[in-house]
Amino acid sequence: MLIFNLKTNILNMxxxxxxxxxxxxxxxxxxxxxxxxxxxxxxxxxxxxxxERSMGLVCDFATEINxxxxxxxxxxxxxxxxLDDGACDAMxxxxxxxxxxxxxxxxxxSQMDRDLLKKFKDKRISIFNFHTPLDNYGKYxxxxxxxxxxxxxxxxxxxxxxxxxxxxxxxxxxxNILDLKDHLEEIxxxxxxxxxxxxxxxxxxxxxILAGGGNNINILKEALKEGVNTFIxxxxxxxxxxxxxHEYAEKNRINILGGTHYSTEKFACISxxxxxxxxxxxxxxxxDKPVMEDM
Numbered sequence: 175m176l177i178f179n180l181k182t183n184i185l186n187m188x189x190x191x192x193x194x195x196x197x198x199x200x201x202x203x204x205x206x207x208x209x210x211x212x213x214x215x216x217x218x219x220x221x222x223x224x225x226e227r228s229m230g231l232v233c234d235f236a237t238e239i240n241x242x243x244x245x246x247x248x249x250x251x252x253x254x255x256x257l258d259d260g261a262c263d264a265m266x267x268x269x270x271x272x273x274x275x276x277x278x279x280x281x282x283x284s285q286m287d288r289d290l291l292k293k294f295k296d297k298r299i300s301i302f303n304f305h306t307p308l309d310n311y312g313k314y315x316x317x318x319x320x321x322x323x324x325x326x327x328x329x330x331x332x333x334x335x336x337x338x339x340x341x342x343x344x345x346x347x348x349x350n351i352l353d354l355k356d357h358l359e360e361i362x363x364x365x366x367x368x369x370x371x372x373x374x375x376x377x378x379x380x381x382x383i384l385a386g387g388g389n390n391i392n393i394l395k396e397a398l399k400e401g402v403n404t405f406i407x408x409x410x411x412x413x414x415x416x417x418x419x420h421e422y423a424e425k426n427r428i429n430i431l432g433g434t435h436y437s438t439e440k441f442a443c444i445s446x447x448x449x450x451x452x453x454x455x456x457x458x459x460x461x462d463k464p465v466m467e468d469m
Contacts, residue, residue, distance in 0.1 A: 204337035310338035319441035341384035367469035372427035408438035
């Protein structure tokens with residue numbers, strides 16, 4: 175149900191209707207996630223549906239929505255910016271319901287601030303999360319959105335995980351890995367990492383893209399089968415978790431380009447602004463800071 179408010183010139187939507195639209199458009203059979211097991215510190219704020227599925231509505235604080243905010247993580251800065259914006263009867267859409275920071279390893283995800291959650295509840299600002307559903311291949315998905323931002327031609331999806339096809343094989347007009355690094359840096363607006371394990375020439379102008387945390391040996395094996403020697407992802411730093419992936423890439427001469435978890439996934443959250451506007455809601459993206467140690 176859409177209600178047009180002539181005084182404020184804002185379109186309002188019943189919260190449940192918005193949640194139903196998101197479920198219908200993004201939840202597919204077989205998708206899974208596991209966030210709730212790590213979120214004990216804020217469990218009293220979480221709705222029962224999220225506790226069961228770890229996706230969809232996280233905090234059910236609103237009955238009507240007149241403004242949607244989109245962000246990658248519900249960091250303190252993001253949540254405070256929304257409060258400073260004077261938000262009320264609103265929704266925060268996030269790709270992750272927890273906050274990534276590799277510098278805090280082994281606890282790389284921390285939870286939302288309880289005081290800020292209380293303020294969200296007082297202001298009737300719900301929180302909604304799609305992790306696997308937004309990674310899954312489609313118009314607004316993370317890897318598709320990154321490929322589009324890079325102006326690449328998408329050939330096909332790949333990289334099956336948690337019931338989703340999370341990556342894409344794409345074609346670029348660029349021929350050299352150094353030119354590709356420069357182009358990625360221009361798009362993400364900061365430096366990128368290059369592990370130059372392969373030939374400087376991009377084989378057949380094809381690249382594999384998996385936004386976020388794709389530096390995984392199984393993903394690299396799949397990319398190699400696609401005849402790719404260049405892989406773009408977010409988290410590429412060398413540590414115990416990624417050791418085998420780097421060894422495999424070096425042995426098989428696969429170049430790895432990294433752009434941080436945040437910066438490779440933000441384009442999906444930006445593209446979701448179009449989704450919300452298409453269904454008649456005011457929406458804006460809330461920017462955050464990348465963790466450069468990801469690379």
